[in-house]
Amino acid sequence: MLKFGRDDRLNHVINLRSNKRIEAIEITKEIKEVISKSNFSSGVAFIYSPHTTSGIMINESYDPSVAEDINSFLSKLAPKDRDYKHLEGNSDAHIKSSIIGPSKTIIIENEKLVLGTWQGIFFMEFDGPRSRNVYVKLIKS
Amino acid sequence: MLKFGRDDRLNHVINLRSNKRIEAIEITKEIKEVISKSNFSSGVAFIYSPHTTSGIMINESYDPSVAEDINSFLSKLAPKDRDYKHLEGNSDAHIKSSIIGPSKTIIIENEKLVLGTWQGIFFMEFDGPRSRNVYVKLIKS
Amino acid sequence: MLKFGRDDRLNHVINLRSNKRIEAIEITKEIKEVISKSNFSSGVAFIYSPHTTSGIMINESYDPSVAEDINSFLSKLAPKDRDYKHLEGNSDAHIKSSIIGPSKTIIIENEKLVLGTWQGIFFMEFDGPRSRNVYVKLIKS
Numbered sequence: 001m002l003k004f005g006r007d008d009r010l011n012h013v014i015n016l017r018s019n020k021r022i023e024a025i026e027i028t029k030e031i032k033e034v035i036s037k038s039n040f041s042s043g044v045a046f047i048y049s050p051h052t053t054s055g056i057m058i059n060e061s062y063d064p065s066v067a068e069d070i071n072s073f074l075s076k077l078a079p080k081d082r083d084y085k086h087l088e089g090n091s092d093a094h095i096k097s098s099i100i101g102p103s104k105t106i107i108i109e110n111e112k113l114v115l116g117t118w119q120g121i122f123f124m125e126f127d128g129p130r131s132r133n134v135y136v137k138l139i140k141s
Numbered sequence: 142m143l144k145f146g147r148d149d150r151l152n153h154v155i156n157l158r159s160n161k162r163i164e165a166i167e168i169t170k171e172i173k174e175v176i177s178k179s180n181f182s183s184g185v186a187f188i189y190s191p192h193t194t195s196g197i198m199i200n201e202s203y204d205p206s207v208a209e210d211i212n213s214f215l216s217k218l219a220p221k222d223r224d225y226k227h228l229e230g231n232s233d234a235h236i237k238s239s240i241i242g243p244s245k246t247i248i249i250e251n252e253k254l255v256l257g258t259w260q261g262i263f264f265m266e267f268d269g270p271r272s273r274n275v276y277v278k279l280i281k282s
Numbered sequence: 283m284l285k286f287g288r289d290d291r292l293n294h295v296i297n298l299r300s301n302k303r304i305e306a307i308e309i310t311k312e313i314k315e316v317i318s319k320s321n322f323s324s325g326v327a328f329i330y331s332p333h334t335t336s337g338i339m340i341n342e343s344y345d346p347s348v349a350e351d352i353n354s355f356l357s358k359l360a361p362k363d364r365d366y367k368h369l370e371g372n373s374d375a376h377i378k379s380s381i382i383g384p385s386k387t388i389i390i391e392n393e394k395l396v397l398g399t400w401q402g403i404f405f406m407e408f409d410g411p412r413s414r415n416v417y418v419k420l421i422k423s
Contacts, residue, residue: 050257052201060334065367085206116332191398226347
């Protein structure tokens with residue numbers, strides 16, 4: 001599938017591991033490292049989760065309780081046990097994934113991510129603990 | 142508006158028809174055909190629904206009951222009949238459309254869509270049956 | 283941060299002011315002006331809110347009650363007062379922001395936005411009144 005070699009300036013994979021079933025893992029630093037090592041000046045970073053029970057979210061990272069409130073909200077909204085048809089027992093995680101979405105895009109200018117003052121980037125785990133990947137594709141403007 | 146001729150390698154329209162009011166229609170095969178006939182090697186595919194009562198979703202396609210669980214969830218969340226202001230009687234469909242979103246973006250590498258093992262692409266109908274269009278724009282990286 | 287000068291054809295900032303706590307502000311005209319003054323023929327417009335208590339939405343703009351129904355729905359779904367952990371009292375606005383999402387992307391063809399007949403673009407304020415910015419980045423295809 002994806003063979004993102006070191007020589008490919010535009011394609012990157014971030015590996016991470018979640019420790020709980022539901023967890024917001026901040027990846028802002030990792031994404032910034034991708035930009036800075038890519039020598040990429042202007043365009044957008046496209047950040048993609050290839051999984052069906054996780055998502056990518058941009059929200060406040062200064063106070064970690066914001067992401068916790070979002071996860072508590074989602075857990076009440078789509079409880080784990082309900083009369084779901086899918087027999088694997090993780091339909092709630094698929095639902096949360098589709099609400100948050102599998103990707104986000106962020107502007108890059110002057111070799112820097114253009115995030116708002118309070119914004120951070122999160123990998124949202126909804127069916128952990130698991131090993132996960134995040135793909136980053138840089139697109140010139 | 143859009144005049145996507147055959148000669149235009151980067152712009153494509155997929156026509157489809159929904160058969161129920163609420164329906165998840167998988168379009169992974171159609172999107173893959175667009176990529177392969179475009180001779181497009183590296184970038185992203187931007188997949189867009191120009192309608193206000195539908196959406197584009199990426200989630201598990203291996204077991205169709207996942208998309209059915211998501212639609213059941215959305216129907217309980219935003220029931221058709223409530224004290225809505227909009228008089229056309231389909232406010233629930235507009236709400237579902239904004240939760241799922243009108244578009245998704247997917248990486249293309251080596252002339253192939255980079256989807257996760259279990260991921261498929263769905264046109265989400267929330268106010269059918271109708272004739273619908275999906276626009277696909279290929280963007281070089 | 284962003285220093286989008288007049289000479290930069292691809293980067294634009296739209297300033298706006300919300301007047302209520304929760305408000306859908308249509309910005310379709312402003313985005314169209316950005317495209318037309320940029321002399322930009324083909325690609326996508328990436329529209330981004332750098333705030334954590336707002337979002338960008340595409341939905342019906344012909345009848346303003348559609349956006350009002352969506353905001354009423356979101357307000358019932360995530361009420362302002364609940365047992366949230368975040369102490370600023372606006373966790374509901376962060377939640378709404380993550381449901382709607384901080385950005386949308388729209389195709390540009392022949393120097394025009396490719397929107398469906400009924401679609402408009404909205405800045406969704408969830409914790410106003412405030413001064414807000416919307417970034418627009420044009421990306422060639």
